[in-house]
Amino acid sequence: MIAAIDAGLTDKSGRKVTLRGVDDENWRSVADIVPRDDQRDWVAESAARYLLLSLREGLWHSLAVYAGDGVVGHIMHAYDEDDGCNWIGGMLIDATEQNTGVGRAALLTLIGYLQELPDAPAVRLSVHEENTGARKLYASAGFVDVEKDEDGDWTCELPAAPAGDEA
Numbered sequence: 001m002i003a004a005i006d007a008g009l010t011d012k013s014g015r016k017v018t019l020r021g022v023d024d025e026n027w028r029s030v031a032d033i034v035p036r037d038d039q040r041d042w043v044a045e046s047a048a049r050y051l052l053l054s055l056r057e058g059l060w061h062s063l064a065v066y067a068g069d070g071v072v073g074h075i076m077h078a079y080d081e082d083d084g085c086n087w088i089g090g091m092l093i094d095a096t097e098q099n100t101g102v103g104r105a106a107l108l109t110l111i112g113y114l115q116e117l118p119d120a121p122a123v124r125l126s127v128h129e130e131n132t133g134a135r136k137l138y139a140s141a142g143f144v145d146v147e148k149d150e151d152g153d154w155t156c157e158l159p160a161a162p163a164g165d166e167a
C-alpha cells in the first residue's frame with residue numbers, strides 16, 4: 001500500500017490535493033467517481049472499472065485522488081515492460097469536481113512521484129484526439145505526441161530526465 005503522495009499542490013480553491021492508496025475505507029467513494037455524460041466516449045462509465053482492472057490483472061496501480069479529506073477522483077499507473085515506460089491511465093475527476101484545478105494537481109503529483117523512482121523512465125499516456133481538455137492539460141505538463149492509432153488515440157510522452165539531472 002502506497003502512503004499518501006503529497007507534492008504540496010492545491011486546487012484553485014486552496015484544497016490540498018494528494019494521492020492515496022485504495023483501501024477498505026475509501027474504495028466505495030473511488031468506485032463511485034463518474035465522468036460527465038459527454039465524456040463517456042473517452043473513459044469508463046465509473047472508476048469502478050479501473051479498480052477492478054487493478055485488482056484483477058495486477059499491472060495497474062489505482063490511486064484515490066483527494067481534495068482535502070474528500071475523494072474526488074481516480075488515477076493509476078503501470079510499468080510497461082514492452083516499451084520500458086511508466087504509464088498513467090484511468091485519470092478521472094468526478095463530474096462535480098472538474099475545472100477546479102484538481103486534475104492538474106493530481107497529474108503533476110503522480111508525475112513527480114514516478115520521476116523520483118530510481119532510474120525513472122519516460123512517462124506515457126494515451127488520450128483521444130477529440131478529448132481537447134485532457135490534451136491541453138497533458139501538453140501543459142510537458143507531454144509530446146508520439147503516435148496516433150487508427151482509433152484516434154494519441155500516445156503522448158513526457159521524456160525521462162537526462163541521467164545525472166537532479167532537477
Ligand SMILES: CC(C)(COP(=O)(O)OP(=O)(O)OC[C@H]1O[C@@H](n2cnc3c(N)ncnc32)[C@H](O)[C@@H]1OP(=O)(O)O)[C@@H](O)C(=O)NCCC(=O)NCCS
Nearest residue numbers: 043091092093098099100101102103104127133134136137
Ligand atoms: C481531464 C480531466 C482529468 C481534467 O481534470 P480537471 O480537474 O477538470 O482539470 P483542471 O481543472 O485541473 O484543469 C487543468 C487544465 O485542463 C484543461 N481543461 C480541463 N477541462 C477543460 C475543458 N473542459 N476545456 C478545455 N480545457 C480544459 C485546461 O488546460 C486546464 O487548465 P486551466 O484551468 O489553466 O485552463 C477531467 O476533465 C476529467 O476527468 N475528464 C473526464 C475523463 C478524461 O477525459 N480523462 C482523461 C483520459 S486520457
